[in-house]
Structures are given as C-alpha cells and as structure tokens.
Amino acid sequence: MVVGVLQQDGGGDGGNAGDRVERKIATWRRFCWSWAGHGQTSVAPWPGGRLPWSQPAVTGRFQSAKEASTGRQQGVDPLDLQKQPLGAVKKEATAWRPSGTASRSVASRSASPRNSWPNALDVDPSTVRRWESGVSEKGPLPWLRPKLAQCLQVSIEQLDDLLTEDTHHSAADDERLAYALQHPGSVDLVAVARLREQVRALDERYDSAPSTSLLAETGQCLGKVAFLRAHAPTNRVRRELWAAETESATLMGQLVWDASQRRDHATANAYFDQAVTAARQLNDPVAESLALLRKSFVALYGEKDPVAGLTLTRQTADTASGVSHVLAGLAVLHTAEAHAMLGQQRECEQALADADGYFDQVDDADVALDLFSPTQPGRLAGSCYLFLDRAKHAQPILEATADELRDRSKSQAIVLGNLSLALLRQGQPDQAVAVLHQAIDVVEQTWGGGGLNIMFDACRELRPWRQAPAMQDVYDRVMALMAST
Structure with missing residues (x-):
C-alpha cells in the first residue's frame, strides 16, 4: 500500500478536531484501564488449484485480481490540514452472527435457484449449506457478499439486513455477562x-x-x-480470557492506528505487543502471527522503516x-512490499511468487480463512510496482483489482488511491482525477487512515x-472532508 504522509505546512481548523480526538482517546483509555484495575495507563501514543490472478499475462505476472463547506477558500491548501486527526461519520456497518433463520431468509429472497449459488459465487456447495444451517460462524465472507447480493438482486445494505435477521443473542447471555462483571468470581465459559x-x-x-x-x-x-481474567475461577476460563485478550488487543491496535x-505508532504497537504476549501464554501461533503482521x-x-518491517514480516511467516x-501468504506478500520499498525488484517478485504458493494451498480448513480475499495479491502487487517506480506495470493490476473490489471498504479506497497515483505518474491527470473521486467517495464513508493518506499523496x-x-473540484472535496471533522 503506497501511503504518503505529508509534512504539515499550516494550521486551519484541524487543531480543534485534533483536540477532540485526543480527548476521545484519553476517555476510552482511562475506561479500559480502570476495568483492569490499573488506573491511568502509562502506554504512550492492521483454494485449491492455481488462482486466476496468478496466471501469466500482460503484466508479466498478473492478469486479473479475483478478487463542511464546499466553497473554495483562497490561500488555504487542503494538504495543510492533512496532519490533523479526522472525525468520523455516523454510519455503521452491520455484522453477521450465526443464524440458520437469517440464512433461510436470504434463501427465500433469491431470484435464482439456490443450487446455482455455488457456481455463481465460486464456492463449494457444502459452504452454502453451512450458511443456511447457521454452522458457519460468520456467514458469507466479505468479498463474497457483493456477488451474493447480485444473485439475490438486492443492495449490499439490504443483504446486511437479511443476514442479521433474528440473530440477536438471548437476553440470558447478556445478563450472565453483566452478572459476571458485578461478581467476577462467577465468570464462566x-x-x-x-x-x-x-x-x-x-x-x-x-x-x-x-x-x-x-x-x-x-x-x-x-x-x-x-478485569475478569484477574478473577477467573478456573484455568480453562482463564485461557479463554487470554484468547479474548489477543483478539481485543489486536483490534485495539488496528483501531488506534x-x-x-496511521500516526500513533507507539500506542498501536503497545496493543500489538499485548496481543503477542497473550497469544504466547496460550501457545497460539495463529493469534501471535496476526498481531505480528x-x-x-x-x-x-x-x-x-522497510528494514524493520521486513524483519517482522519474516517473523510472521515463520510463526504462521x-x-x-x-x-503465511499474507506475511510473504508484505515481505514483497518491504523489498519493493528498498528498491529490490528481484527479491520483491520472488516473494510475490512465494505468496502465490501459499495461497494455492488455502482450503476451507484454514484457521485464518476469514482474513483471505482474492483481491489481496493484486492490491499488494500493484502497490509493489508503484514503489519500484513501474507505474505502467502497476496500472493494469490495480484496475483489475478495483474492478473486483466494489464493497466500499477501506481496502477499496487504498486500491483506488494507488490507481490514481499510477495514472498520475504516467501523465494522465484527467483519468487520475476520475478515479480519485471514487476513492474520496469511499473515504467519506469509512474514514480509513490508509485511504486518507493516499488521497493526500495524490493531491x-x-x-x-x-x-x-x-483538479480544483478534487481540492474542494478534500476541503469539505476537513471541514466536516
């Protein structure tokens, strides 16, 4: 992912936004540590057979990836505000929880026979059966949902509503957790x-x-x-809480950063280190690998720091x-990008090929399957070639990836931002602006740090x-983003 952090040239209104974000961070930090009994924290401030994207083609290795105010303010450059923390839009995404009822609701809305779903979605029929029965913990993976919505002839938002029907946990579970927090010695599985x-x-x-x-x-x-781990009555409960700590600390690191x-490196790393420590208590190499990644x-x-990054990606690959x-494949993909940052094209392309080998072996039994998307190799390969100053080589890879990635996610914003950079570096500003507008559309919804940084780099x-x-229209939209914080 090519992300450029620009030096701040001026002030603007971002200072007040920065104060608000710092107050928010301080609030949840105090709450978190008060639960743990620490008081104020001292911690300082992400299938079988050869996959289609790996077939040789025009690019040499990849063919496709399956995978405020709007008025102009004189004398104010939106790039001057880039270093200021941004606010967040209110819209939230819904989450899948296992429910056979929800899956059957999806099936009942289908405009095509259910037996045609596996071919349309390129999944095994048993996978669809697991969705319908509620056995699958998370339901359809995120990168499959746009295709499933197309099969059902509904929007992504309507699909989310269908997937979450009748999926609320019983009040008894919530009451049991609330009781355990009041009486921590009673905490159970x-x-x-x-x-x-x-x-x-x-x-x-x-x-x-x-x-x-x-x-x-x-x-x-x-x-x-x-808090609960400090009062766990049995070792089995304590181990489950260690597992919960690896998951929540890893997520906290992602969110803070x-x-x-993508500027508060110290706090993010502190949470990732906490997750690694908890994973080692469990002897869980999967959780440890994710935190290291x-x-x-x-x-x-x-x-x-590509040298430090290279060390960490190699450690992740070894652990996984x-x-x-x-x-392991994701770690090697980012190893490739570290080599690209260092200008090492041969080592970069070898790592991309090695990642292909790992992804060739992915199956439904992989414990980290939910982290995989067929668009990841193309997204990283395109970024690698941008770092290697080969924008012409990166463009078709990123275009194919962007064509597959239509879920309005933070990852989509990164791909579109990188594609705009590839076009700019080939002297195609008009095409780059059109793509950059699409990236801003996604950033306005997700406010992802990676997409924001690339947006400023392109500006x-x-x-x-x-x-x-x-070009001025793009600057107007960036100003509107800053003004909405």
Whole structure:
C-alpha cells in the first residue's frame, strides 16, 4: 500500500478536531484501564488449484485480481490540514452472527435457484449449506457478499439486513455477562463466549466503519477481559480470557492506528505487543502471527522503516508456517512490499511468487480463512510496482483489482488511491482525477487512515495541474472532508 504522509505546512481548523480526538482517546483509555484495575495507563501514543490472478499475462505476472463547506477558500491548501486527526461519520456497518433463520431468509429472497449459488459465487456447495444451517460462524465472507447480493438482486445494505435477521443473542447471555462483571468470581465459559462474540462483531465492522466509532466499545471489551481474567475461577476460563485478550488487543491496535491516520505508532504497537504476549501464554501461533503482521504494517506504512518491517514480516511467516497458509501468504506478500520499498525488484517478485504458493494451498480448513480475499495479491502487487517506480506495470493490476473490489471498504479506497497515483505518474491527470473521486467517495464513508493518506499523496502530485477546474473540484472535496471533522 503506497501511503504518503505529508509534512504539515499550516494550521486551519484541524487543531480543534485534533483536540477532540485526543480527548476521545484519553476517555476510552482511562475506561479500559480502570476495568483492569490499573488506573491511568502509562502506554504512550492492521483454494485449491492455481488462482486466476496468478496466471501469466500482460503484466508479466498478473492478469486479473479475483478478487463542511464546499466553497473554495483562497490561500488555504487542503494538504495543510492533512496532519490533523479526522472525525468520523455516523454510519455503521452491520455484522453477521450465526443464524440458520437469517440464512433461510436470504434463501427465500433469491431470484435464482439456490443450487446455482455455488457456481455463481465460486464456492463449494457444502459452504452454502453451512450458511443456511447457521454452522458457519460468520456467514458469507466479505468479498463474497457483493456477488451474493447480485444473485439475490438486492443492495449490499439490504443483504446486511437479511443476514442479521433474528440473530440477536438471548437476553440470558447478556445478563450472565453483566452478572459476571458485578461478581467476577462467577465468570464462566458462557460469559466469556459472549464477550468474545462482542469483539468479533466489532472486528467484522472494521473494514467498512470509521475506526473512531468502534474505539470505545472495543476498549471496554479489552478492559472487561483483563478485569475478569484477574478473577477467573478456573484455568480453562482463564485461557479463554487470554484468547479474548489477543483478539481485543489486536483490534485495539488496528483501531488506534487507523483513527490516528496511521500516526500513533507507539500506542498501536503497545496493543500489538499485548496481543503477542497473550497469544504466547496460550501457545497460539495463529493469534501471535496476526498481531505480528499488524505490527509489521506499522513499521512499513507508518514508521516507513522497510528494514524493520521486513524483519517482522519474516517473523510472521515463520510463526504462521505450518498452521495457516493464509497468514503465511499474507506475511510473504508484505515481505514483497518491504523489498519493493528498498528498491529490490528481484527479491520483491520472488516473494510475490512465494505468496502465490501459499495461497494455492488455502482450503476451507484454514484457521485464518476469514482474513483471505482474492483481491489481496493484486492490491499488494500493484502497490509493489508503484514503489519500484513501474507505474505502467502497476496500472493494469490495480484496475483489475478495483474492478473486483466494489464493497466500499477501506481496502477499496487504498486500491483506488494507488490507481490514481499510477495514472498520475504516467501523465494522465484527467483519468487520475476520475478515479480519485471514487476513492474520496469511499473515504467519506469509512474514514480509513490508509485511504486518507493516499488521497493526500495524490493531491500533492496533482499540484502541477492545480489550476484546472477538474483538479480544483478534487481540492474542494478534500476541503469539505476537513471541514466536516
């Protein structure tokens, strides 16, 4: 992911927005640690057979990826406001919870026979049966949902409503967790399971909802986990709470880093380290690998330290090797990007090929299957070629990825932003502006830190054409984004 953090040139209204975000962060931080009994925190401030995108084609390796005010303010450059923390829109995404009733509701709305779904979605028929029965914990994976919505002839929002019908947990589970928080010595596996489900529901919303809208709830969950673990009556309950801590601490690290526009590296790393420690208590290499992978993102895209990032991605791949082809493949993909940042094209392309090998072995039994999307290899490969100053090579990869990735997620904003950069670097500002408008559409909904940074990077590279009316429209939209914080 090519993300450029620009130096702040001036002030603007962002200072007040920054104060508001800092107050929010301080509030949930105090709450979280008060649950754990620590008082004020001292912690300082992400199937079988060869996949279609890996077939040789025009690019050499990849063919496709399956996978405020709007008035102009004189003398004010929207890039001057880029360093200020941004507010969040109110819209939130819904999350899947297992329910056979919900799946049958989806089936009843289908405009095509259910036996045609596996072919249309490119999944095994048994996978559809698991959705219908409620056995699948999370239902259709996020990257499959646009295709499922097309099969049903409904919008993504309507599909989310269908998937969440009749999925509320029983009041008894909530009451049991509430009782355990009042009487921590009574905490049992049912209460812990409810708490972990709350964390998973928040995690599922991460890619489509503003991170600031999830911070408080996730911080509360993490604080509750630490509080209950200190009073767990049995080792089995304590181990489940360790597992909940790895999940909630990893998510907190993601949220803090994203909400800070990928600038609060210290706090994010502190949470990832907490997750790694908890995972090692459990001897859980999958949870440890995920936290290490997220920590490598901070090194690569926040601290802009490809050497440190390379060390972390290699450590992640070693930890995940033998337990998850998905995690190992993702680690190697980001290893490729670290090599690209260092200008090492041969090593980069070898790592991309190695990642292909891991993804070739992915099956339904992979414990990290929910983290995999067929668009990831194309997204990372396109970014790699941008780092290698091969914009012409990156463009078709990113175009194919963007064509498949239509879920209005934070990842989509990154792909569209990188595609606009690829076009700009080939001297195609008009086409780049059209794509950048699409990226801004997504950023307005998700407020993802990666997409925001790329948006500002593209605006900087648009400066030579700034006086053109079409270019000024982009600056107006950026100003409107800043004004809405």
